[in-house]
Amino acid sequence: MDLTVNGEARTFGGDPDMPLLWYLRDELGLTGTKFGCGAALCGACLVHVDGVPSFSCITPMAVADGAEVTTIEGLSSDGSHPVQVAWRELNVAQCGYCQSGQMMQAAALLAETPEPTDEDIDAVMSQNICRCGTYPRIRAAIKRASGQEDA
Known part of the structure; x- marks a missing residue:
């Protein structure tokens, strides 16, 4: 293969x-x-x-x-993808275990829906679990990465 x-x-x-x-x-x-x-x-x-x-x-x-x-x-080769930048800026990760999956899901969401609503974010990101409960920070980071400073 x-x-x-x-x-x-x-x-x-x-x-x-x-x-x-x-x-x-x-x-x-x-x-x-x-x-x-x-x-x-x-x-x-x-x-x-x-x-x-x-x-x-x-x-x-x-x-x-x-x-x-x-x-x-x-x-991104240097961590400069908008999702990665927003994650760092907003200190999204707590334990960090789920965060690579969260970021990959968020990047896919933004590629398909460049300015997602809260409902869009909730629908797509519900497939990813964060045991630490950083969901408000995840949503804020996705908004920031999309250029919507509703964060």
Whole structure:
């Protein structure tokens, strides 16, 4: 299987049913993507596959064949993506475990809906769980990243 991860061509010759998460973490060393629940319920493992938010814990490698995969490490090479900047400026992370998935979901939301309403944010971000409850800061950071200073 051939795929592109964070702009780099990669080849995988293993089990096509292996979750993409384990390939990213164990074989490529991209540990920003986290294992949370293993059942696509928490969002800690969220990456983009061909630009679409995908739960890497349940995405088999066969689905990634020929795809463009972006992890938190590939969102921007220097941390300058508007979502990453807003996250830092507003000190969104508390424990930080869920934050890479939260940021990947937020980046996908903003790519599709550049000026999301609170309802848009709530609908999309409800797929990601933050055990620390930083939801108000997450919403504020998404608003800031979108240029809406309602934050």
